[in-house]
Amino acid sequence: MRAGADGERRYLDYAASAPPYPEALDAQAEAARRWFGNPSAGHAAGRSAALELRRLKTAFARALDFPDGRVVLMSGATEANNWVIRSVMARFPQGRVLVAADVHASVWQAARLFEARMDVLAPDRTGRVTPAALADALRPDTRLFCCSHAVNETGVVHDVAALSALCARRGVLCHADGAQAVGHVPVRLSELCCEFYVFAAHKFGGPRGCGGVCLRWAGGAGWLAGGEQEDGLRAGTENLPGLAGAAVALGRSLATLPREAERLRALACRLAAAARGADAACRLNGDPAAGLPGLVSLSFAGLDGHALAADLDHQGFEVGTGSACAGSRPAPSRALLAAGLSPEEALGTVRVSMGRLTGEIDVDAVIAALTATVRRHRG
Amino acid sequence: MADNDAVFKAHAVQVHGPSADEAREAFLRLPRQGCLAAVCPWESRLELLAALEESGAFAILFSVTDGFTAVRIEALKGKAGPCYDTGRSAVYRGGAAALDDDRHLIVGKLRVCEKTGGLYTLWPYRDVLTVTEADPALRARLDSDPAPFDCNTLDADCRRLAAMLENVQRPTPNVQLSAYVYPGPFRALVLQDGRVVRRGAAVLVEECVAAQNGMVRLPLARAHEARPCETYAAACRERGAAFILEPLGSGGARVAALADTAAGLEGPALDALRAAPRDFKQRLLQLIEAREPYLVLTGSDPGAAGGCCPSTQVGAVNRLVRAGALQAYAPPAPPESCTATFYAFPSEICAGKKHGPEFRLCERVRAQAAAALREGC
Numbered sequence: 001m002r003a004g005a006d007g008e009r010r011y012l013d014y015a016a017s018a019p020p021y022p023e024a025l026d027a028q029a030e031a032a033r034r035w036f037g038n039p040s041a042g043h044a045a046g047r048s049a050a051l052e053l054r055r056l057k058t059a060f061a062r063a064l065d066f067p068d069g070r071v072v073l074m075s076g077a078t079e080a081n082n083w084v085i086r087s088v089m090a091r092f093p094q095g096r097v098l099v100a101a102d103v104h105a106s107v108w109q110a111a112r113l114f115e116a117r118m119d120v121l122a123p124d125r126t127g128r129v130t131p132a133a134l135a136d137a138l139r140p141d142t143r144l145f146c147c148s149h150a151v152n153e154t155g156v157v158h159d160v161a162a163l164s165a166l167c168a169r170r171g172v173l174c175h176a177d178g179a180q181a182v183g184h185v186p187v188r189l190s191e192l193c194c195e196f197y198v199f200a201a202h203k204f205g206g207p208r209g210c211g212g213v214c215l216r217w218a219g220g221a222g223w224l225a226g227g228e229q230e231d232g233l234r235a236g237t238e239n240l241p242g243l244a245g246a247a248v249a250l251g252r253s254l255a256t257l258p259r260e261a262e263r264l265r266a267l268a269c270r271l272a273a274a275a276r277g278a279d280a281a282c283r284l285n286g287d288p289a290a291g292l293p294g295l296v297s298l299s300f301a302g303l304d305g306h307a308l309a310a311d312l313d314h315q316g317f318e319v320g321t322g323s324a325c326a327g328s329r330p331a332p333s334r335a336l337l338a339a340g341l342s343p344e345e346a347l348g349t350v351r352v353s354m355g356r357l358t359g360e361i362d363v364d365a366v367i368a369a370l371t372a373t374v375r376r377h378r379g
Numbered sequence: 380m381a382d383n384d385a386v387f388k389a390h391a392v393q394v395h396g397p398s399a400d401e402a403r404e405a406f407l408r409l410p411r412q413g414c415l416a417a418v419c420p421w422e423s424r425l426e427l428l429a430a431l432e433e434s435g436a437f438a439i440l441f442s443v444t445d446g447f448t449a450v451r452i453e454a455l456k457g458k459a460g461p462c463y464d465t466g467r468s469a470v471y472r473g474g475a476a477a478l479d480d481d482r483h484l485i486v487g488k489l490r491v492c493e494k495t496g497g498l499y500t501l502w503p504y505r506d507v508l509t510v511t512e513a514d515p516a517l518r519a520r521l522d523s524d525p526a527p528f529d530c531n532t533l534d535a536d537c538r539r540l541a542a543m544l545e546n547v548q549r550p551t552p553n554v555q556l557s558a559y560v561y562p563g564p565f566r567a568l569v570l571q572d573g574r575v576v577r578r579g580a581a582v583l584v585e586e587c588v589a590a591q592n593g594m595v596r597l598p599l600a601r602a603h604e605a606r607p608c609e610t611y612a613a614a615c616r617e618r619g620a621a622f623i624l625e626p627l628g629s630g631g632a633r634v635a636a637l638a639d640t641a642a643g644l645e646g647p648a649l650d651a652l653r654a655a656p657r658d659f660k661q662r663l664l665q666l667i668e669a670r671e672p673y674l675v676l677t678g679s680d681p682g683a684a685g686g687c688c689p690s691t692q693v694g695a696v697n698r699l700v701r702a703g704a705l706q707a708y709a710p711p712a713p714p715e716s717c718t719a720t721f722y723a724f725p726s727e728i729c730a731g732k733k734h735g736p737e738f739r740l741c742e743r744v745r746a747q748a749a750a751a752l753r754e755g756c
Contacts, residue, residue, distance in 0.1 A: 042719070047710065068435030068456055070407045135522040161461035162525050165494075168411070168460060169521065190435065193460040195411050216411040216459070218390065231408065 014355035028245030066189035076211035077179035077200035078106035095143030101338030149181035154286035155295030164193035183253030201246035210242030264294030278371035294354035395682035399430035412457035437480035438503035440563035464528035466514035467496035503564035537620030544573035558597040558605030574608035651702030672738035
């Protein structure tokens with residue numbers, strides 16, 4: 001692929017995976033060198049690794065204001081989301097799961113394993129799942145409610161505090177997928193009633209392969225055969241170096257969050273306004289002024305979002321077309337359909353997600369490229 | 380109210396003799412709402428209280444057992460959640476103010492959110508707080524558009540209390556003070572005269588004040604641990620309003636315990652050595668005669684829930700530790716790992732200059748121990 005007009009490639013798909021902080025990778029490498037002992041081993045190297053692992057978990061939990069639960073490490077948010085749903089559904093063989101329609105594919109597909117016991121809650125026309133809608137949708141036998149804290153495709157940030165509090169009053173377990181939210185919007189788990197809050201380090205500048213669940217539930221069991229790591233909830237030697245990198249990345253993200261959120265939202269608003277001004281059929285999904293900072297989801301009815309993204313990629317702009325995990329499929333995005341888009345609009349969607357390395361010059365460049373590309377594709 | 384209690388009591392877990400880390404881990408393993416009971420030696424209480432406070436426990440309350448050698452600490456989990464207004468208020472029925480485990484300083488009548496109002500109806504608070512019912516219209520909004528509530532009034536409440544207490548009469552010096560401890564459920568109390576009593580700390584107060592505030596009298600043998608109370612207004616002036624949130628220190632109690640035993644073994648310790656299992660007596664005598672500094676046992680106390688490789692021998696030795704006849708050192712390791720513990724006689728384990736402890740033989744203590752061990756052997 002060639003670079004853009006100014007010779008640079010521009011990465012604008014932070015929601016799929018953010019560029020790692022160099023310090024996070026350094027911390028990961030240093031931890032891998034220093035704490036190589038297996039935390040399950042009883043010798044000094046193992047014990048010191050186990051202590052470091054616990055120290056890192058405590059620090060990570062503290063950064064999320066999560067003093068009262070466990071951080072269970074897994075390979076990423078996909079595994080964690082699967083673990084939550086499979087665990088709860090196994091624990092309550094007659095219970096039902098209620099899933100917000102705009103969840104990530106890992107939540108959706110895991111819930112679909114229990115399709116006969118699965119209910120779906122659609123967001124409203126603004127893309128929001130409201131407490132009132134949730135209150136109506138909960139059934140007496142609902143045991144688990146799953147939602148995203150921030151939606152990967154539209155950038156809508158749900159009021160998980162209100163939703164989880166409602167679940168708590170109704171005796172329903174609440175599972176929030178925070179993969180997009182952690183490091184990008186304020187997350188204070190002490191203010192959420194969630195039993196499960198899922199994270200993935202590579203979404204906030206940490207290393208890939210490190211994610212997990214912040215857990216306030218005692219009913220789970222491991223579904224990988226193996227050792228008794230993570231209290232028997234997840235067999236396999238813990239990814240201590242990954243967590244070391246994640247902790248550094250989280251710290252860096254949180255340190256700049258208020259300033260970055262404001263800056264990225266301003267950039268997103270500029271891009272959204274320019275795109276809508278250039279194409280009368282352009283529809284803006286979500287609210288870039290209040291949603292996930294830097295995420296703009298634009299639907300161009302009648303165009304092929306994948307073709308637009310491929311064209312932009314050819315010009316040096318790396319953007320998404322909705323869910324990265326569903327990026328190769330021609331089917332319209334479930335989350336966008338749930339937000340009220342027609343299939344035609346959903347198929348014409350591109351997602352631009354910006355981050356800490358995105359500057360004004362990048363936004364100017366992508367505006368020029370996007371508007372020209374849309375015009376060209378309209379013929 | 381009873382229903383509310385049942386939610387927490389349905390997930391009750393008990394641990395015996397946990398370290399602070401083990402208590403913390405047991406608490407973190409509870410579901411979102413639950414109750415932990417931890418039985419520990421009196422000397423460990425401050426460390427455990429601090430660990431539970433730090434872990435987000437609330438309504439922490441302890442009772443004294445076994446003639447003040449042990450305490451049973453009960454801590455609730457479940458204060459996480461957003462603050463919504465349903466028009467509730469709480470009134471503390473004791474002295475000037477009470478500080479709970481969620482940064483609420485209740486001075487007179489305090490407006491509280493729905494979550495806090497609900498927690499205040501639980502059994503630990505029932506005798507000390509009056510909570511108003513929620514406004515039905517505001518409560519109905521919880522399921523549609525809940526009204527946010529700003530619970531963050533601690534600074535303002537601290538300043539208000541300081542102003543209230545600035546000119547309060549101090550206690551008359553000739554009144555007899557005795558040694559008491561406040562067992563909770565609040566993190567700290569501020570008495571009518573402005574003195575501050577922290578949960579778990581042994582303090583000197585008047586009998587009538589202790590009775591009004593549910594404090595427990597220390598036995599004569601522990602009376603020396605008690606200290607005068609600090610006064611709220613003075614501490615506030617010196618360290619700022621946040622002084623009330625300062626964590627409990629644990630060093631004092633532990634140093635005192637070591638100092639006591641360094642002087643020699645006392646009655647309960649000698650009795651415990653006399654009553655030890657015969658084979659273990661032989662093992663300790665061998666240790667003394669061979670001038671070995673310590674012995675190492677692996678496994679956990681069968682009385683401790685969740686420990687790996689339960690060992691009756693560890694259980695027996697830990698009884699000697701609790702009685703003050705032995706001292707234990709467990710190398711740092713996570714609670715779920717298989718533990719190896721070093722045991723020596725009291726005052727023989729000291730902080731090392733490098734990694735781990737250093738051991739020194741204490742001839743006087745060993746002579747006392749040997750005499751007790753030989754009885755009936």
